[in-house]
Amino acid sequence: MPLRDVVSWTMLIAGYSQCGFVDEAFQLFELMPERNAVSWNAMIASYVQNNRFHEAFALFRRMQEEKVTLDKYLAASVLKACTGIGALHQGKWIHDYIEKSCIELDSKLVTTIIDMYCKCGCLDKAFQVFNKWPDKGISSWNCMIGGLAIHGKGEAAIELFEEMQRRMVAPDHITFVNLLSACAHSGLVEKGRHYFQCMTRVYGIEPRREHFGCMVDLLGRAGMLDEARELIHEMPISPDAGVLGALLGACKIHGNIKLGEEIWEEVIRLDPENSGRYVLLANLYARAGRSEDVAKVRKLMNDRGVKKVAGFSMIELEGDVHEFIAGERTHPESKAIYGKVNEMLKAISCAGYVPESDGVLLHDVEEEEMENPVYHHSEKLAIAFGLLKAKPGETIRISKNLRVCKDCHNASKLISKVFNREIIVRDRNRFHHFKNGLCSCKDYW
Numbered sequence: 001m002p003l004r005d006v007v008s009w010t011m012l013i014a015g016y017s018q019c020g021f022v023d024e025a026f027q028l029f030e031l032m033p034e035r036n037a038v039s040w041n042a043m044i045a046s047y048v049q050n051n052r053f054h055e056a057f058a059l060f061r062r063m064q065e066e067k068v069t070l071d072k073y074l075a076a077s078v079l080k081a082c083t084g085i086g087a088l089h090q091g092k093w094i095h096d097y098i099e100k101s102c103i104e105l106d107s108k109l110v111t112t113i114i115d116m117y118c119k120c121g122c123l124d125k126a127f128q129v130f131n132k133w134p135d136k137g138i139s140s141w142n143c144m145i146g147g148l149a150i151h152g153k154g155e156a157a158i159e160l161f162e163e164m165q166r167r168m169v170a171p172d173h174i175t176f177v178n179l180l181s182a183c184a185h186s187g188l189v190e191k192g193r194h195y196f197q198c199m200t201r202v203y204g205i206e207p208r209r210e211h212f213g214c215m216v217d218l219l220g221r222a223g224m225l226d227e228a229r230e231l232i233h234e235m236p237i238s239p240d241a242g243v244l245g246a247l248l249g250a251c252k253i254h255g256n257i258k259l260g261e262e263i264w265e266e267v268i269r270l271d272p273e274n275s276g277r278y279v280l281l282a283n284l285y286a287r288a289g290r291s292e293d294v295a296k297v298r299k300l301m302n303d304r305g306v307k308k309v310a311g312f313s314m315i316e317l318e319g320d321v322h323e324f325i326a327g328e329r330t331h332p333e334s335k336a337i338y339g340k341v342n343e344m345l346k347a348i349s350c351a352g353y354v355p356e357s358d359g360v361l362l363h364d365v366e367e368e369e370m371e372n373p374v375y376h377h378s379e380k381l382a383i384a385f386g387l388l389k390a391k392p393g394e395t396i397r398i399s400k401n402l403r404v405c406k407d408c409h410n411a412s413k414l415i416s417k418v419f420n421r422e423i424i425v426r427d428r429n430r431f432h433h434f435k436n437g438l439c440s441c442k443d444y445w
Contacts, residue, residue, distance in 0.1 A: 017046035086399030118147025154186025220250025
């Protein structure tokens, strides 16, 4: 092209990004002779869409230094980055900026704000934004119902759905995914059955794999493994790895080795590279004391080159996000952090804490690695850092990429009581609000 303007540069960056070539897109971005807000948004959005939230934040800070005006599109992209890593402080700043700068709100931006507050553990603020917005579309209702679901507030999610019906807002398939998920996280079996049937009979929405997955999860968690298996057999569409994985997870919870082995054979054909499927079966064997079978699964993983996912936890303090990996000592304040961990463990041991390894030889990929001692799991490191650095009485908020392990769950309950501090943990499945020695999940997770 003889003349490359900012539009052509930005379109090329967007094209690379949509094809997954994020690093190449950034190289182009750096070569641009001039940039506008659209260019910055294209690159930040590219990082967000590829779950590279730290790089999105770094670019946003550069943008601020260059005095680029934040418009509603840029605000939406950065809010999604906040959502991805649980950066509530930064998300609040952007929301305040939107209000002070009188940036035009639309349904999409409002829904993004609601989603940020829900997934950063601030339901009250999410409800404030939701209730103030007069023109609520289906996406706003779905977002709020989904937010209640991941916080384990099943009854509240159902109440909001009923309010949505009174407002004559027609539900869609996402509404029912969120509603059934809310029932699954809260153990509302009969309610889940009711809405699963109503979806088709009343609203004419045919269930998709996501809906069946929620129902299998609901029944499986409640111990109704035979009914969950029968539901899979009756599916008019073939089950995917997500549906079968929900039942496999239930087999682990309830120690059903026979069914677990049967389901594992099916799910591994669909998802052979997912390490979580292997370690679920290994944990099932380990809890039954079948160490030889655990070793066979481990060998199978090694032979197939399947690698376990490393767990990490993140905590945001004063707008900066700190990331911890189990057993690591690379943080500049690691000495103080590990000292605080030891203090925590001594204090909760006096309150009855006993390390929980549950005899697992190959720990679930949805939890922390057993190669590191349970008392140095990333969640404990993040909590210790929060106790060191957060203001007195300030809620400690942590985001994890994997499922919280049983030991950290038990420890967090006691830490909240002994140190008189509310701790909110978002893992890959849901939120856990620890306060006064209790968890919002009521140990149903």
